[in-house]
Amino acid sequence: xxxxxxxxxxxxxxxxxxxxxxxxxxxxxxxxxxxxxxxxxxxxxxxxxxxxxxxxxxxxxxxxxxxxxxxxxxxxxxxxxxxxxxxxxxxxxxxxxxxxxxxxxxxxxxxxxxxxxxxxxxxxxxxxxxxxxxxxxxxxxxxxxxxxxxxxxxxxxxxxxxxxxxxxxxxxxxxxxxxxxxxxxxxxxxxxxxxxxxxxxxxxxxxxxxxxxxxxxxxxxxxxxxxxxxxxxxxxxxxxxxxxxxxxxxxxxxxxxxxxxxxxxxxxxxxxxxxxxxxxxxxxxxxxxxxxxxxxxxxxxxxxxxxxxxxxxxxxxxxxxxxxxxxxxxxxxxxxxxxxxxxxxxxxxxxxxxxxxxxxxxxxxxxxxxxxxxxxxxxxxxxxxxxxxxxxxxxxxxxxxxxxxxxxxxxxxxxxxxxxxxxxxxxxxxxxxxxxxxxxxxxxxxxxxxxxxxxxxxxxxxxxxxxxxxxxxxxxxxxxxxxxxxxxxxxxxxxxxxxxxxxxxxxxxxxxxxxxxxxxxxxxxxxxxxxxxxxxxxxxxxxxxxxxxxxxxxxxxxxxxxxxxxxxxxxxxxxxxxxxxxxxxxxxxxxxxxxxxxxxxxxxxxxxxxxxxxxxxxxxxxxxxxxxxxxxxxxxxxxxxxxxxxxxxxxxxxxxxxxxxxxxxxxxxxxxxxxxxxxxxxxxxxxxxxxxxxxxxxxxxxxxxxxxxxxxxxxxxxxxxxxxxxxxxxxxxxxxxxxxxxxxx
Numbered sequence: 001x002x003x004x005x006x007x008x009x010x011x012x013x014x015x016x017x018x019x020x021x022x023x024x025x026x027x028x029x030x031x032x033x034x035x036x037x038x039x040x041x042x043x044x045x046x047x048x049x050x051x052x053x054x055x056x057x058x059x060x061x062x063x064x065x066x067x068x069x070x071x072x073x074x075x076x077x078x079x080x081x082x083x084x085x086x087x088x089x090x091x092x093x094x095x096x097x098x099x100x101x102x103x104x105x106x107x108x109x110x111x112x113x114x115x116x117x118x119x120x121x122x123x124x125x126x127x128x129x130x131x132x133x134x135x136x137x138x139x140x141x142x143x144x145x146x147x148x149x150x151x152x153x154x155x156x157x158x159x160x161x162x163x164x165x166x167x168x169x170x171x172x173x174x175x176x177x178x179x180x181x182x183x184x185x186x187x188x189x190x191x192x193x194x195x196x197x198x199x200x201x202x203x204x205x206x207x208x209x210x211x212x213x214x215x216x217x218x219x220x221x222x223x224x225x226x227x228x229x230x231x232x233x234x235x236x237x238x239x240x241x242x243x244x245x246x247x248x249x250x251x252x253x254x255x256x257x258x259x260x261x262x263x264x265x266x267x268x269x270x271x272x273x274x275x276x277x278x279x280x281x282x283x284x285x286x287x288x289x290x291x292x293x294x295x296x297x298x299x300x301x302x303x304x305x306x307x308x309x310x311x312x313x314x315x316x317x318x319x320x321x322x323x324x325x326x327x328x329x330x331x332x333x334x335x336x337x338x339x340x341x342x343x344x345x346x347x348x349x350x351x352x353x354x355x356x357x358x359x360x361x362x363x364x365x366x367x368x369x370x371x372x373x374x375x376x377x378x379x380x381x382x383x384x385x386x387x388x389x390x391x392x393x394x395x396x397x398x399x400x401x402x403x404x405x406x407x408x409x410x411x412x413x414x415x416x417x418x419x420x421x422x423x424x425x426x427x428x429x430x431x432x433x434x435x436x437x438x439x440x441x442x443x444x445x446x447x448x449x450x451x452x453x454x455x456x457x458x459x460x461x462x463x464x465x466x467x468x469x470x471x472x473x474x475x476x477x478x479x480x481x482x483x484x485x486x487x488x489x490x491x492x493x494x495x496x497x498x499x500x501x502x503x504x505x506x507x508x509x510x511x512x513x514x515x516x517x518x519x520x521x522x523x524x525x526x527x528x529x530x531x532x533x534x535x536x537x538x539x540x541x542x543x544x545x546x547x548x549x550x551x552x553x554x555x556x557x558x559x560x561x562x563x564x565x566x567x568x569x570x571x572x573x574x575x576x577x578x579x580x581x582x583x584x585x586x587x588x589x590x591x592x593x594x595x596x597x598x599x600x601x602x603x604x605x606x607x608x609x610x611x612x613x614x615x616x617x618x619x620x621x622x623x624x625x626x627x628x629x630x631x632x633x634x635x636x637x638x639x640x641x642x643x644x645x646x647x648x649x650x651x652x653x654x655x656x657x658x659x660x661x662x663x664x665x666x667x668x669x670x671x672x673x674x675x676x677x678x679x680x681x682x683x684x685x686x687x688x689x690x691x692x693x694x695x696x697x698x699x700x701x702x703x704x705x706x707x708x709x710x711x712x713x714x715x716x717x718x719x720x721x722x723x724x725x726x727x728x729x730x731x732x733x734x735x736x737x738x739x740x741x742x743x744x745x
Contacts, residue, residue: 018060025052027075038062041253046075048124049100051199057409080122081150081195084169088112088135088144098122104149108135116146125432126200132192142182150195158182168195173412175428177421190421198412201432207404239356240278241295241340242271244310245329247364247406249286250322254315256406260363265307267361269686272303278359280306281336284313285329287321287370295336325371326364326418333360334381358385360401362418366411375417396422405430452497452565455573455583455687470616471521474609476572476688477617480557480677482507484514491609491678493572493690494520496738497562498528501574501729502677503693503720504536504555505548518557521568531556531732533725541652545645551656553695553720555677556732572679573689576726578741583687591743595723598682598691599658602627603665607681608694610707611674620669622660622717624680624691633659636714640698656724658692661716670701670708671717680719692719 016038023030023042027050034040040060044052053076058066080098083091089108098104102122108114117130134146140158147153150172155164165179177190244264248257264282271278279300282292292313299305337358344353368374378401382388387399403419405412410430419427457473471477478492478500485508492502500518507530508514516527533552541549563569573580575598576591584597598604604624611617625633638649646652653659658680661668671694680692699715701708722729730742 016060016062016064018064018066022066022069023058023073025073025075028052028073030073034060036060042066044073044075049078050075051078051126051197052076055409056199078122078124078126078199079197080126080128081169081172081197083147083149084152085147086133086135087147088137089114089133091133100124104128106133106135112137115143120149125203126197127194127202127206140182142186142188145180145188145192148192148194151193160184164188166193168193172196173198173200173416175412175416187423189423191423191425191427196412196430200430202429204431207429207431239352241337241356241358242278242280243333243358243360244268244280244282245333245360245362245364246282246284247286247324247326247362248284248315248318249324249365249367251324251367252365252406256365257315260404260406261310261313264361264363265310268303268307268310272685277301277303281333282306282310282313283329283332284317285325285332286318287323287325287328288318289325289328289332290317291332291336295340323370324364324368326362326366326368326374327371327377329362330374330377330381334377334384337381337384354386354398356398358399360399361404362401362415363404363406364415365406365409366403366414366418368414375414378418396420400427402427403429452571454571454577454579455684455689456570457686457688470618471568474617474619475521475566475568475570477609477678478502479519480506481517481519482514483517484508489674490676491611491674491694492518492557493679494563494569495556495571495574495729496733496740497565498559498736499733499738500557500559501572501679501690501693502555502557503553503695504532505538505550505553505695506677507532507555509538516557518559520563521566525563526560527557528560529558531558533728544647544651545643546652547642548696549652550695550718550720551654552725552728553656554693554722554725554728556729558736572681573687574722574726574729575689575691576723576730576743578743580689581743583684583689589743591726591745594743598684598689599624599626599723602629604682606660606691607683608671608675609678609681610669610672622668622680623666625659625662630659632662632664633716633718636662636716637698639714643698653718656721657695657718658721659716659718661697663713668717670699670715671697672702672707673700674702691722693722695720 017036018040020032020036023032025044028044028046030042030044032040032042038060042058044056046052053074054068054071058068060066077099082095082098083104086106089106089112091104091106095102100122104120106114106118112135114133115136116133118133120128120130120133123129128149132146132148134144136144141160142158144158145164150169151166153164153166155162160182162182163179166174168174172195174193174195176193178193180188180190183189246257246260246264268280279295280293281295281300284290284292293300293306293309341350341353344350382399385395385399387395399420401418401420403415405415412430415430416428421427457475476494478494480490480492480502482488482490488506490502490506492500495501516530518525518527533554535552536554538548538550565571573583575594580594581587581589584594586593586597602625604626606622606624607619608622609617610620634649634653637643637653643649643652661670675694678694679690680694681688681690695718697715697717699712701715733740
């Protein structure tokens with residue numbers, strides 16, 4: 001009888017549907033999943049500056065009713081919190097509420113110094129622009145901690161060990177620390193609080209700024225070539241654990257899980273591009289926690305292997321166990337830390353274990369419904385790592401817990417409570433959509449500490465609100481103008497603060513009065529000294545019916561003033577340097593290993609950077625033909641009018657050159673004259689390594705400065721192979737005492 005009742009209940013529940021005519025929203029749009037059956041979700045979208053009331057979502061319940069079914073959905077104006085209190089000054093205008101575009105103006109009384117933002121504007125994400133405005137009389141041991149908009153503060157003493165506490169205006173949710181203490185170092189403990197509407201979210205740029213700045217509090221920049229500003233190297237003896245924790249519960253859903261997984265893969269790629277080699281642990285959790293990668297795994301330090309494990313892990317791995325047991329996930333972290341500590345103890349190295357910087361990235365909607373309160377497990381982890389247990393040494397730098405709210409419908413207080421609280425850092429983020437997480441990870445690359453790490457680019461940015469400038473996408477490109485008896489336009493690449501790499505054929509050999517103009521990101525850099533390869537001689541093969549030879553087509557330009565590296569001016573990577581060894585993951589290997597890693601295949605995917613007369617720089621994808629595939633390049637070159645009388649085509653197309661072009665296996669975009677001297681590049685993960693210099697081609701594909709479509713099957717483009725001229729490049733740079741360390745052969 002009991003079985004019959006259960007079967008009947010299941011059958012009825014499957015048959016129940018909610019009325020789809022009841023879910024419309026005034027002033028906005030919506031989508032419905034699963035056709036209105038039990039468990040279906042409605043997601044609302046409103047125009048910018050508005051939010052869906054009463055919630056972003058509704059769910060179809062077993063009784064055939066939508067959640068909040070008595071309330072009509074409507075798009076309402078976004079409102080920013082209003083000031084509750086402001087000490088030492090005044091503000092205007094005073095209004096009952098503030099909507100998008102409204103601006104507050106602050107002013108301090110005589111004797112008080114204004115800190116933070118004088119003017120703040122209400123933004124579309126329900127947050128005020130700028131920083132908390134503070135009027136400080138500078139009489140405290142610690143500076144005035146201020147009162148965030150929407151909050152009230154108790155405590156007016158700013159002496160050492162004094163405490164202040166905050167409460168948010170009714171209806172607002174607090175992110176950050178409710179209580180802060182004035183410390184001996186004159187900083188305040190915890191994180192500055194903020195009071196937020198339930199629909200407030202963080203933009204990708206805000207998240208990127210907050211996350212990457214606090215993440216880089218624990219890294220240092222150490223140049224492999226001996227300077228102190230080249231590569232990101234982890235402090236604490238280079239020890240770091242990164243735990244990525246993915247909420248795979250029913251409330252998060254498959255789509256949001258997949259977005260979070262893709263964002264995690266992107267994060268690992270980003271960390272890898274900075275030459276950081278942490279130990280990874282990846283945990284997926286629903287009703288139970290499943291370690292996807294454990295600290296004990298042999299490949300937990302191999303970024304590529306970790307990514308492969310994560311790619312192979314699917315949402316359905318938890319089967320029907322779709323509860324939300326966040327505590328189980330954190331307990332798994334705790335167990336792995338215990339195992340790791342035991343390994344260090346057995347090696348008589350417990351001291352090093354205590355120096356490991358542990359980073360936890362928790363991606364969740366914050367709605368635990370089983371396993372107990374995850375905040376209690378977080379306390380256990382903190383005690384185990386001796387973080388925050390001793391007032392004399394809080395050890396907060398050894399644990400960073402970042403919590404990312406997945407989707408619009410999250411439990412804000414819980415994600416705030418789980419995250420770390422550190423002064424001048426942000427560890428709790430609520431993104432408008434999960435796919436924004438990928439955008440934020442893309443933006444992480446723009447950090448001042450790694451500006452001169454070679455081969456970095458903002459090319460992968462997906463920020464829809466701001467078009468990435470060409471100089472940010474290709475920051476290693478230099479534009480060169482050579483004036484003399486005629487004007488020549490070429491490109492080059494930044495090798496170091498004082499050197500540009502380009503092609504020798506761009507310059508007039510017999511013109512002593514030519515003027516060379518180098519432009520990097522719109523700024524002109526005068527040339528101190530050009531260096532041409534001693535074996536470059538365009539008339540050396542006239543006796544072989546080659547009117548112009550291009551062997552050793554390479555030139556270096558030494559600049560009079562230093563290029564200050566920035567997001568729009570960075571060096572390119574070239575083979576056989578220690579920096580590129582890190583990119584290729586072959587540190588300590590000889591130069592020959594670089595050629596094998598980059599050019600071992602017969603068809604190698606590469607790019608060059610093109611520029612039309614009216615268009616910005618853009619990437620063109622080509623295929624380098626090597627081995628047996630290079631034979632077609634030789635045959636095509638024979639048909640070039642300038643080479644028709646050449647007896648042996650390999651006198652013209654020597655081993656000095658790499659080849660692209662033709663229509664097999666795909667049509668390669670053509671190179672034009674203005675591209676000369678520019679780089680042929682092989683992307684390696686998210687870094688760029690130059691292997692060639694644009695030299696010459698068999699067909700001119702430009703008409704009046706405009707590139708025409710490649711249709712000629714015998715069109716080929718040739719590039720000076722950098723491997724063939726590396727000894728000379730090394731010699732010039734070392735004699736000029738330029739900071740670039742080359743590897744032995």
